[in-house]
Amino acid sequence: MNDSRNFRIDTPTGLQYHRDAELLIKANAFFGVVFLLIGGVLALLVSLTRWPSVHLLPADWFYLTLTAHGLDMLVFWIIFFEIAVLYFCSSTLLRCRLATPRIAWLGFALMLIGAVTTNVAIFRGDSSVMMTSYVPMGAHPSFYLGLILFAVGALIGCFVFLGTLVVAKNDKTYEGSLPLVTFGALTASIIAIFTIASGAIILIPTFLWSIGYIHQIDPLMYRTIWWAFGHSSQQINVAAHVSVWYAIAAIVFGAKPMSEKVSRTAFLLYIAFLQLASAHHLLSDPGLSSEWKIFNTSYFMYFAVLASMVHGLTVPGAIEVAQRKKGYTKGLYEWLRRAPWSNPVFSGMFISLIGFGFLGGISGVMMGTEQLNMIIHNTIYVPGHFHATVVIGTTLAFMSLTYFLIPSLFRREVWLPGVAKWQPYVFGFGMYAFALVMMGAGTLGVPRRHWDMSFAGTALPHEFPGSAYLMMGLVGISGVLAVIGGGMYILVTVGSLLFGRKVESSTFAQKGTPIPRAPVAATIGGHHGGAGFAAPGTFTLAIVFLVAFVLYYFINWKYLSTVWGIS
Amino acid sequence: MSALLPPARRVWWKEPLDRVELAWILIAFAWSAILFFMMPYWHVFGKQNLSNEAYRISAEEFTKRTQTMVDKYTVRTETDEKIPVVHPPEGSDVYLIARLWQWWPLLELENGKSYRLHLSALDYQHGFSLQPSNINLQVVPGYEMVITVTPNQAGSYSIVCNEYCGIGHHKMVSRLYVK
Numbered sequence A: 001m002n003d004s005r006n007f008r009i010d011t012p013t014g015l016q017y018h019r020d021a022e023l024l025i026k027a028n029a030f031f032g033v034v035f036l037l038i039g040g041v042l043a044l045l046v047s048l049t050r051w052p053s054v055h056l057l058p059a060d061w062f063y064l065t066l067t068a069h070g071l072d073m074l075v076f077w078i079i080f081f082e083i084a085v086l087y088f089c090s091s092t093l094l095r096c097r098l099a100t101p102r103i104a105w106l107g108f109a110l111m112l113i114g115a116v117t118t119n120v121a122i123f124r125g126d127s128s129v130m131m132t133s134y135v136p137m138g139a140h141p142s143f144y145l146g147l148i149l150f151a152v153g154a155l156i157g158c159f160v161f162l163g164t165l166v167v168a169k170n171d172k173t174y175e176g177s178l179p180l181v182t183f184g185a186l187t188a189s190i191i192a193i194f195t196i197a198s199g200a201i202i203l204i205p206t207f208l209w210s211i212g213y214i215h216q217i218d219p220l221m222y223r224t225i226w227w228a229f230g231h232s233s234q235q236i237n238v239a240a241h242v243s244v245w246y247a248i249a250a251i252v253f254g255a256k257p258m259s260e261k262v263s264r265t266a267f268l269l270y271i272a273f274l275q276l277a278s279a280h281h282l283l284s285d286p287g288l289s290s291e292w293k294i295f296n297t298s299y300f301m302y303f304a305v306l307a308s309m310v311h312g313l314t315v316p317g318a319i320e321v322a323q324r325k326k327g328y329t330k331g332l333y334e335w336l337r338r339a340p341w342s343n344p345v346f347s348g349m350f351i352s353l354i355g356f357g358f359l360g361g362i363s364g365v366m367m368g369t370e371q372l373n374m375i376i377h378n379t380i381y382v383p384g385h386f387h388a389t390v391v392i393g394t395t396l397a398f399m400s401l402t403y404f405l406i407p408s409l410f411r412r413e414v415w416l417p418g419v420a421k422w423q424p425y426v427f428g429f430g431m432y433a434f435a436l437v438m439m440g441a442g443t444l445g446v447p448r449r450h451w452d453m454s455f456a457g458t459a460l461p462h463e464f465p466g467s468a469y470l471m472m473g474l475v476g477i478s479g480v481l482a483v484i485g486g487g488m489y490i491l492v493t494v495g496s497l498l499f500g501r502k503v504e505s506s507t508f509a510q511k512g513t514p515i516p517r518a519p520v521a522a523t524i525g526g527h528h529g530g531a532g533f534a535a536p537g538t539f540t541l542a543i544v545f546l547v548a549f550v551l552y553y554f555i556n557w558k559y560l561s562t563v564w565g566i567s
Numbered sequence B: 001m002s003a004l005l006p007p008a009r010r011v012w013w014k015e016p017l018d019r020v021e022l023a024w025i026l027i028a029f030a031w032s033a034i035l036f037f038m039m040p041y042w043h044v045f046g047k048q049n050l051s052n053e054a055y056r057i058s059a060e061e062f063t064k065r066t067q068t069m070v071d072k073y074t075v076r077t078e079t080d081e082k083i084p085v086v087h088p089p090e091g092s093d094v095y096l097i098a099r100l101w102q103w104w105p106l107l108e109l110e111n112g113k114s115y116r117l118h119l120s121a122l123d124y125q126h127g128f129s130l131q132p133s134n135i136n137l138q139v140v141p142g143y144e145m146v147i148t149v150t151p152n153q154a155g156s157y158s159i160v161c162n163e164y165c166g167i168g169h170h171k172m173v174s175r176l177y178v179k
């Protein structure tokens, strides 16, 4: 323990990495990327199958592949990376040792064993049940067992994170309140604990049912609790990637939050109002009352929507304020034009923010409206929506952060910087197109998780219009484009580890140095004062967003009013 | 790198807000209120609302009721499998079974008339997706969902299954006629 190399200080960034934390962050991020690679290969196969004129895989392989793609991406890639983010936001940002590294490694091992177990179950071929595994459709017991192990491991990670916050407090490595980014990570971990508990409540009985110990599981109860897990985990992702946005705004621009109060309250809203958002996956289900649906989707959901709308303003707002301070004050948008668009840390983050808001946010609120849900439920509109949230929002934000971590954490120069520079654009705009055409196809009724929209060989096939086939062709093309963008990311990250030039700019110390107090004077005056209008460019962008939101929302009501009467 | 550091001022919660933030929070709040308002509003003034009338029911019981309707109102059969086409009277209870991998029976309704449609699944979960209108409902085994439907356009509709229900999922498609 009393090793003189306990802490590594990365000179360019001033970050201090505790050795255990450093290794754990690397290991978690690395395996996250491994699952992203697997999930990406599967994404290619799935996209090429849904492209009607290619129709690559046979049906059984399509359903198998889709099950694996969903889990490898949404669960294994995202959560491995999130655990890395949690350790970074606690130990590294607070310059303290990581609490209980051994237990953290145990959590890591459980996650890895769980992820491998579930993948083996899927690729054996008897667990093509999709990530939702709705009962009474059953998978091999090891499918559920792997997920349970993974969840326990992730839960351990959350507690190690909380423990590390306590260590920092006790060792007095910082004064005052947690940094905003760490605070955001804290909300993510609190939501994660709730979420994983829901997951356990539903997956453990399902496992027992799969081995014949429990006789029956009510399918509606399963859906309700599964989505308490499935939806809340999306809120972990949102809290995590919003924290990453704030972190990148600080890293690239030295931006400080416009107001700590607003940003923190918005994070708190995520915790307070998420818990029954599972309701919005059940809007077209039998057996639940409209009051329950409205209450849980609106009262709870819209405060979370409000919170995201606030972050959507304050992150670019903070950047605008920082840029204006540097003298980019011409007109409404000089600050944005003169941003470092060729730096993938920034470009990825900004593409992520805009896409998350415009594509993911607006479509999500539309879908989450009780009556409107009927016109898209289970169509391919739904994956269109969540690729905008979890791929453009979360995945791209994590990718941008990686470009910062490669030199600072992995101590390598970015290999192929030219590829890195274009990667966020190829991946991001590929995904914009992909999400949009999926939503288009869903509006035309194309079902999700469906191998053959031509219904070949059935007695009474449905004929989708040509426009639906066109949209699905575009889904294939833009999907391939996004996969190329994803491949560029893997190439750069793995290539940097293997071939990147070593960065030798670290010093070592036995103990971290506490965070010095920031000079208060620096923040007095300036843009704060309550009476200013510090970010007019961001505000106009926000108004454009609002107009798009309002129009799109009411267009859907208009369409709903033309379909059959239902009461 | 200030979002990465503790707030400079200890008492950060007393810092005043910038007008940009305040204005946007108020706008976003008002918009959230409208989002909320639209749902109850549509329940009162809109014509497309789920009644949320539902019962627990066993597969046997639901099959029995469907069979009774089929025995009474079948007008012809279609396809090699001789699936009955049922033409029930206005206002009656109409049953539709979802099972691996078929919708049963075929329904024939009349334009502008209302029917009480009962939906249930006998085995796995299925997805009722009426095309090209694009009305989509979850069909869950053990639960019977009842909605009153009023077709507003004559023609031949399709019912696609849009909840994954196993290897035959993409073969689960049927018709619904509106005269």
Ligand code: HEM
Pocket (backbone or CB within 6 Å): A040, A043, A044, A046, A047, A050, A066, A067, A069, A070, A071, A073, A074, A077, A078, A130, A131, A132, A380, A383, A387, A390, A391, A395, A434, A447, A448, A449, A450, A478, A479, A480, A482, A483, A486
């Ligand atoms: C390279 C980019 C990607 C492409 C081209 C892609 C493509 C697809 C396609 C075509 C589907 C099938 C839709 C359907 O038939 O229902 C799908 C499903 C899905 N994707 Fe992706 N995807 C990509 C990345 C991701 C990422 C990064 C995530 C998560 C972080 C993700 C999560 C999911 C999930 C959860 C599903 C749903 C699986 C299910 O229905 O059970 N995808 N994706």
Ligand SMILES: [Cu+2]
Pocket (backbone or CB within 6 Å): B098, B099, B101, B125, B126, B127, B161, B162, B163, B164, B165, B169, B172
């Ligand atoms: Cu089905």
Ligand SMILES: [Cu+2]
Pocket (backbone or CB within 6 Å): B126, B127, B161, B162, B163, B164, B165, B166, B168, B169, B170, B172
């Ligand atoms: Cu199906």
